[in-house]
Amino acid sequence: MNIFRLLGDLSHLLAIMILLQKIFYSRSCAGISAKSQVLFAIVYTARYLDLVTVYVSLYNISMKVVFLLSSYATLYLIYLKFRATYDRNHDTFRIEFLLLPAIVLALLINHQFSALEVLWTFSIYLESVAILPQLFMVSKTGEAESITSHYLFALGSYRGLYILNWFYRYWTEGHYDLIAIVAGVVQTVLYCDFFYLYVTKVLKGKKLQLPA
Amino acid sequence: TAFIPPKDEL
16 A cells, blocks of 8 residues: 555545535436446446455455445436436437447456456456546536536546556556556546646636537 | 466555
């Protein structure tokens, strides 16, 4: 554990908490892509199957459980509790275009051809693109609530901080994981456009609005 | 098959 890794995890946790409290207190999931949330639930489910096979640390277990439970809680809020507020007409990204390539790539490029390892790899590939339906939704409506922007910023920062963690680990331990690094870079790059808008608009108190 | 160490990252 190093400072980048810890900040990355906290940033991830913060993103999830921002999203849950936004939906819960506004009693609305307007502007939130349910499809991205479905992909995240698939990501955590496929990745954290090792909860029952290996013990890493109490921290590791607790965070995994929190990420899993919160992803399903988010789906519950969107699809059941506040389903009337779900903006499905703007959430039209075809997720099979992300799921299928992630499955094929995981079968072809992995560290070991075993069920758990392929599922882990699949989750890494899928996570790197899972935000696309949400970004697509923002671009389609041309705007995002500030709270949604904060959520996206925290979520995007997490993999960026993880890249620093990978640098640090390579530097100090000589340990690296090419699959996680490359996917993490792809994931972070996808947020770059958004990061720019966040810094130039949202942080200056303006609403995130895309030029027409 | 190669040994894959437990993954620490989340």
